[in-house]
Every structure is written in C-alpha cells, then in structure tokens.
Amino acid sequence: MSEFIKAGVIGHPIKHSKSPVIHNYWIEKYGFEGAYKTIDIAPENLKSDVQRLVDEGYKGFNVTIPHKESIMQLCDDVAHNAKVIGAVNTVTIEDGKLNGTNTDGYGFIHNILGNTADFEFEGKRAAILGAGGATRAIASALIGEQIEQIVLLNRTKERAEKLAEDIAFVSDLIIVEDWENRSAALEGVDLLVNATSLGMDGQAPLDIDLSALPASALVNDIVYSPLETQLLKDAKARDLQYVTGIGMLLHQARPAFKSWFGVLPDVTDELTNMVSA
Ligand SMILES: NC(=O)c1ccc[n+]([C@@H]2O[C@H](COP(=O)([O-])OP(=O)(O)OC[C@H]3O[C@@H](n4cnc5c(N)ncnc54)[C@H](OP(=O)(O)O)[C@@H]3O)[C@@H](O)[C@H]2O)c1
Incomplete structure (x- = not known):
C-alpha cells in the first residue's frame, strides 16, 4: 500500500489560503494518497505545534504570515536563498529534521x-x-x-x-x-x-x-x-x-510539492482558473 502523505500550510490567520486548492488538486491529479491542510498556529504555539506536526509524521508544510521569519529559528537547516531573503516559505521534514527554503x-x-x-x-x-x-x-x-x-x-x-x-x-x-x-x-x-x-x-x-x-x-x-x-x-x-501575479503563487508551490511528493507538478489552465476564481 502506498504511503499516506501529510502536508499543509501554517499561518495565523490561515483560512483564506489558496494553497490547499493547489496542492490537493495535484494530489488528486497525480494519484497520491495524501492530504494538504490549513493549520492555524498562533505565534506563541509555533514551537510546540510544529513539533506536533513532526510527531504526526508530516512530510512538510508551507509557511505564511506571521511565521515566515520566526520558523527559521526552528529549522535545522536553512537554504542559502532563504537566508538571503530572510524568510522561509517551505519546510521539508526528514528524519525529524526541518529543512527550510524559499520558493518565491x-x-x-x-x-x-x-x-x-x-x-x-x-x-x-x-x-x-x-x-x-x-x-x-x-x-x-x-x-x-x-x-x-x-x-x-x-x-x-x-x-x-x-x-x-x-x-x-x-x-x-x-x-x-x-x-x-x-x-x-x-x-x-x-x-x-x-x-x-x-x-x-x-x-x-x-x-x-x-x-x-x-x-x-x-x-x-x-x-x-x-x-x-x-x-x-x-x-x-x-x-x-x-x-x-497568480502564476507566481502557482509556480512557487511546485518545488514544495516536489519536496514532499517527489513529482514536479504542472501548472494547468484548469488549476489557474480554479485558483483565480
Ligand atoms: N503572487 C505571489 O505569489 C505573491 C507572493 C508574495 C507576495 N505577493 C504580494 O506582493 C505584495 C508585497 O508582499 P511582501 O511580502 O513584500 O509585503 P511587505 O513585506 O509587507 O512589503 C510591502 C511593500 O509595499 C509597499 N507599500 C505598502 N503600502 C504602500 C503605499 N501606500 N505606497 C507605497 N508603497 C507601499 C511597502 O513600502 P514601505 O517599505 O515603504 O512600507 C513595501 O515595499 C503583497 O501584495 C503580496 O500579497 C504576491
């Protein structure tokens, strides 16, 4: 049986994020067993809630306001580009370690x-x-x-x-x-x-x-x-x-999806229309 892959986006507030539409579209399109969820994390709970995601076996998550800078302190490794930008928007979890990068x-x-x-x-x-x-x-x-x-x-x-x-x-x-x-x-x-x-x-x-x-x-x-x-x-x-600007949002999601699911997905007209709606 194939592995059920868990991923999501952390932020506060988070319910307006378009990322679940994008990633769940690709999960279905490429036939993966998995789910991408919105995860509301208040700033004071960042460390403990991120540890909970690690314990629950998450492959990784996107990071949005207000955690893009503060998540860097919790990462075991931060990619050079994210250091230059001063913000992480994508985290991959491997063997319990958090690797942060920026795909914008x-x-x-x-x-x-x-x-x-x-x-x-x-x-x-x-x-x-x-x-x-x-x-x-x-x-x-x-x-x-x-x-x-x-x-x-x-x-x-x-x-x-x-x-x-x-x-x-x-x-x-x-x-x-x-x-x-x-x-x-x-x-x-x-x-x-x-x-x-x-x-x-x-x-x-x-x-x-x-x-x-x-x-x-x-x-x-x-x-x-x-x-x-x-x-x-x-x-x-x-x-x-x-x-x-909508394509920037869609394309920045591609390397994140690849780091969790192993496939670099396509931006289709169907997806663009779904997210623009
Ligand atoms: N398409 C995408 O995927 C994507 C990705 C990231 C961001 N965005 C969008 O890009 C925009 C900027 O994002 P960010 O993360 O860089 O935000 P940010 O760090 O808050 O920067 C906002 C920028 O807008 C300027 N600004 C705000 N109000 C202004 C005004 N009344 N007159 C002149 N300049 C003003 C600010 O100038 P000061 O420095 O003078 O305050 C600053 O340069 C947002 O609208 C965001 O939604 C889109």
Missing part, C-alpha cells in the same frame, strides 16, 4: 517564463517597485538569472538601500531611486515589476505613468487579487506585454 523567487521566474514566448532575463534591466519580502525573493532570483541591472524604488528609501546592500554583491547591480521618480525611472527598462501591496483589493491603486517604458517592455504585477490590476490595465492600454 522560483515562482516569480517561472511565472514569467511560462507566460511569455521568449522572454530572457540575461543582460536586461529591471525596475522593481517595493522592498519587502517579495522584492527580496524577486531581486535575488533575477540576479541568479544574470539580470544586468535592477532599479529599486520604494516608498521608504532606506529599506530599499538596506535590501541592495544585503543582496547585491557587485556594486551598481542594484540602483536605488526615489519613489517620487518612479515614472521617469522607467526609461530603458525591459521588465517592470510591482512588488508593493498597492493595487490589491482594499488598497490604493499604484499610481505610475508607463509612457517612458520602451514598447518592448514586459510588465508584471505580483498582486493577484484582483487579477487585472490598474497597472496591468495601463500596460494593456499601451499595448505592452504583461503577466499577472
């Missing part, structure tokens, strides 16, 4: 590659709006893909400067510009990414003029609720190529 950068890169015909990162100039955890993952993934330069713009400039100092080991690989200059800074940019929370349901839209972007530029918003943000509507109005 993978999700970002594969969302772009999976939704464009021939986009290449190497030698390109990117502009990223934001300097939070998502930007850390995206900027380090872009550096891994040999991006030539990243222009970083964040409302709180010091946060962008700290990020650049932490992850760019080559001077001028990341240039920090003033948030107020975000429209002018788009000149010569091949890839524009919104990694702020602006544009999310309940938040103000991102206010930016895209007219300085070259006609060949690609625009990506990692905000996926709504799917078509004002930024993407603006890109469409200028006839620019654009990619929505």
